[in-house]
Amino acid sequence: MREGKSHAIMLTSSFPAFHGDYRGSFVLDYARWLELRGHAVDVVTPAGPRPTALPHWGRATGPERPLAVGPPMLFSSLFLGAGVLDELRRRPWMAPEVPLGLAIMAHRALELSVTADLIVSHWLFPVALVGDLIATLRGIPHLIVEHGGGVRMVQSIPQGDRLVAGTLRRAARVQWVARHQKRWAASHGLRCHDFVMPMPPWPPDHHPDPASLGPPSAQPRGLLWLGRMTQAKAPHHLIEALDIIARSDNAALLSGLKVTMAGHGPLRPALEAQARTIPGLAVNFPGEIPQDEVQKLMLQHHTFAFTAAPPSHNQQEGTPRTLLQAMSLGRLVLAAATGGVPDQLQHNQSGLLYDPNHPEQLAHLLLQALAKDDLHTHMVKGALKAASAASWTALANELDHLKDQRFG
Numbered sequence: 190m191r192e193g194k195s196h197a198i199m200l201t202s203s204f205p206a207f208h209g210d211y212r213g214s215f216v217l218d219y220a221r222w223l224e225l226r227g228h229a230v231d232v233v234t235p236a237g238p239r240p241t242a243l244p245h246w247g248r249a250t251g252p253e254r255p256l257a258v259g260p261p262m263l264f265s266s267l268f269l270g271a272g273v274l275d276e277l278r279r280r281p282w283m284a285p286e287v288p289l290g291l292a293i294m295a296h297r298a299l300e301l302s303v304t305a306d307l308i309v310s311h312w313l314f315p316v317a318l319v320g321d322l323i324a325t326l327r328g329i330p331h332l333i334v335e336h337g338g339g340v341r342m343v344q345s346i347p348q349g350d351r352l353v354a355g356t357l358r359r360a361a362r363v364q365w366v367a368r369h370q371k372r373w374a375a376s377h378g379l380r381c382h383d384f385v386m387p388m389p390p391w392p393p394d395h396h397p398d399p400a401s402l403g404p405p406s407a408q409p410r411g412l413l414w415l416g417r418m419t420q421a422k423a424p425h426h427l428i429e430a431l432d433i434i435a436r437s438d439n440a441a442l443l444s445g446l447k448v449t450m451a452g453h454g455p456l457r458p459a460l461e462a463q464a465r466t467i468p469g470l471a472v473n474f475p476g477e478i479p480q481d482e483v484q485k486l487m488l489q490h491h492t493f494a495f496t497a498a499p500p501s502h503n504q505q506e507g508t509p510r511t512l513l514q515a516m517s518l519g520r521l522v523l524a525a526a527t528g529g530v531p532d533q534l535q536h537n538q539s540g541l542l543y544d545p546n547h548p549e550q551l552a553h554l555l556l557q558a559l560a561k562d563d564l565h566t567h568m569v570k571g572a573l574k575a576a577s578a579a580s581w582t583a584l585a586n587e588l589d590h591l592k593d594q595r596f597g
Contacts, residue, residue, distance in 0.1 A: 196304050197223055199232045200320050201311040209479025215388045215510060216311050219334070223309075233298045235290025287315070292542025294535060295319045302327050307591065312348075313353055313363075315549050321356040330361035330591055336388070337507030337528065340370050350377040357381040361591055364584075366507040384587050387508035387529060387579045390517045396520060397484060411447035411490030412555075413446070413520075413576040415478065415511050418454030421526070423545065426496040428460060430552035432467045434559075439471065442559040445465030449473045449490060483511070487518050491565065492558050497525040499545045508533060517576035519569045521552045533579075539571030 220230045254302045276578065286304050294316075301306065302323050310320030313335045324331035333356070343349035357363060363383040371385050391397060416422050425448070450460065451557035451592055453476055457523030464472035478486055487493065491514035497506060508529030515522050516533070524530050534540040541557065543550035558564060 192194075194227055195227065195306040196229045197231075197307040197309055198298050198302050198305045198323070199223075199230055199311070200298055201232060201234055202245065202290075202316050203311070204232060204234050205480075209481055211313075211477070214480045215336070218389070218392045219309070219311070225393055226585075233294050233302045234302065235287075235294040282410050283345070291319055295322065298323055299326070303369075305329060307319055307332060310336065312336060314342045314349070315339075317353070317356050317360075317588075321359055324534055325359065329360065332362050332364070332434050332588070332591070333357070333360045333508075334349045334366075335370055336366055337370070337505070337576070340373060340507075343401070344373075350379060350581065354379055357383075357407040364587070364590060369505055369528065371506070385532075386584060386587060389512060389579050389581050389584065390509055390510055390576060391484075393581045409447060409489055409491065410445055411449065411511050412492045412494060413487060413490035413515075414450045414452075414454050414494045414496065415483070415486070416495075416509075417457040418450075418452050418460060420456070421498050421506075422454075423496045423498040424450060424452075424456060424460055425463065426525070426545070426548040426551050427494050427547060428463050428467070428472070431464075431470060431472070431547065433552040435467045438562075439556055443554065444471050446470070446559070447473070447490065449475065449486070450485060451475050451478045453477045462545035467492065483514060484518065486582060487515055487520060491521060493520040493522050494551070495524040495530065496525045496548075496551070496554075497530075497545050500527055513576050513579055516572035519573060521558055521565045521568050522572060523558060533575050535571065535575075539567070539575050539587050540568055 199216070200275055201213060201216045203216060205212060205214055205217050216232070220232050220312075223230045243535075261352045298308075298319065305327060307330055308320045308324040308327075309332045310317040312332050315331055317335075317339065320331050321331070326415075335531065346352065357379050358381060360381055363374075363381045365374075365383060365385045366387045368385050369381060374383070390552075414424060414427050416424070418424050431448065432442070435438060448470065450464070450472055451474075457474065461472075461474055493511075495509055495512050496516075500506075506528030510523060512524060512530060513533060516539065522534060524534055524540060524542055525545040526536075526542040527545050531542065534542060536542040541554040543554055
């Protein structure tokens with residue numbers, strides 16, 4: 190994919206509804222990256238946020254305008270939550286909105302695609318089915334970016350792999366964000382022109398310099414957890430690990446430690462109550478953090494914890510962006526070995542991994558992190574190297590051959 194004026198239609202079921210919204214922020218960054226390279230981009234959603242709340246920025250080729258297009262919603266849409274699959278489990282009576290939203294998205298995208306050179310679909314299912322239809326009708330290349338939720342939805346449907354086989358085969362390129370997704374496709378005989386690359390940790394116009402931050406050992410002693418407080422994210426693993434240490438002979442290691450659990454979700458009230466029972470330790474719950482404040486928050490803590498529940502029925506997460514963000518800032522990372530995490534973080538080389546089937550292991554890792562200051566220096570070098578491989582430049586190199594398929 191080369192520099193120059195071209196027109197891309199980006200289809201997504203998740204997109205930020207307001208400035209700083211974490212939902213689909215990586216999709217916004219993908220669109221911004223294309224625009225910064227000189228391409229015109231239209232982002233189409235099944236149920237766009239109200240027009241007054243849409244993110245704006247001045248596109249390189251025209252005046253400032255809403256980037257995402259979709260109908261204003263008079264109710265809480267499935268497509269404005271924390272993920273269509275999770276929202277469906279919570280509100281199954283809203284299921285009819287899915288085909289309706291996809292039909293609206295397809296109609297709008299088809300209108301906009303008259304001058305398009307590329308269709309980009311975020312998530313294999315169901316969005317890529319729409320993208321495949323439009324790309325085939327227009328005779329233009331189709332790029333699929335699978336973050337994790339699409340594969341999980343396919344896995345939950347009987348014979349779901351057959352449903353997406355043609356879509357994958359016809360795609361010009363397929364970007365998996367974790368190796369286990371590529372292995373899943375191969376194990377089901379799903380052929381495609383694919384590559385594995387997690388989403389770059391920061392927006393394309395944001396370039397933090399870890400060297401200017403100083404060593405983590407010189408940073409305030411702090412432990413950060415950041416994410417959605419749901420069963421799948423298993424934030425209770427960290428609470429339980431802290432409680433084990435606080436009730437052990439090593440409780441003094443927690444003295445002066447700043448512990449922050451940022452985010453929101455249905456488990457937050459229970460987590461706050463559980464945290465209050467930890468002897469001698471106060472845990473801060475600041476709520477959701479705007480995306481443009483994530484770096485500042487991470488720099489206030491020298492250690493980052495990523496927790497996750499054990500995968501069920503081989504349904505695993507992709508590669509958490511917060512993991513790569515923490516690694517790129519030179520934080521010591523403790524993480525559950527699930528999904529795409531082991532692709533990026535090597536145990537005892539660039540961070541510390543625990544088995545989510547045995548969450549008590551996290552307490553042991555946390556003890557190591559608190560007791561051994563030299564761990565930070567040793568691990569951070571590997572973390573910075575691993576995080577730097579997920580860059581917008583590397584992504585451009587992977588997509589370069591699209592220049593021969595009308596886009597470029």
